[in-house]
Amino acid sequence: QSVLTQPPSVSGAPGQRVTISCTGSSSNIGAGYDVHWYQQLPGTAPKLLIYGNSNRPSGVPDRFSGSKSGTSASLAITGLQAEDEADYYCQSYDSRPYVFGSGTKVTVL
């Protein structure tokens, strides 16, 4: 059972906006630690998508955005494209000391 909770799946039609939630607690996200997001395309290694709650590494399209509030964080994908079909994971710092979310599969209809 993951420390950070994500919905197992979300879906949307091309061009739509989808959001993925990441719910933690006062020992991780709520303690002020940053949330990072990773995209894992089928059969490949994870790739950093969002760091420090809302920052995009060079080369990541601005269709991807992140936010954080209280003990939760969110990843939004606007203008959904077929190539966005992947698994997405949030990650933060905790006593363990690093924890990942349970992962969310994004399906493009």
Next chain:
Amino acid sequence: EVQLVQSGAEVKKPGESLRISCKGSGFSFTRNWISWVRQMPGKGLEWMGRIDPSDSYTNYSPSFQGHVTVSADKSISTAYLKWSSLKASDTAMYYCARHSGYDFPLDYWGQGTLVTVSS
């Protein structure tokens, strides 16, 4: 170009030992930390442990403490993940990843090493 190149796939029997590697290039190996992440078949990501190659200080997840050992040889910019006695439940893909400190993201990842443990 920052790269983390991992060793190839392994097939082992229960009880055998194994060490897999992760070689870094294109960055200062001793100014970054290396973490190891497990992904069991069809499952999510699990953080296992990390090392600071500059002084070989390590942290482990309680779930993996005592079952694996993380080490590094800074002279050849390589980190290692070792098992002394494999179990069938160790069958998984293992990734190494770089980060700059405790609250920094895992910004570069290796390609993964598939470990299969079967009798």
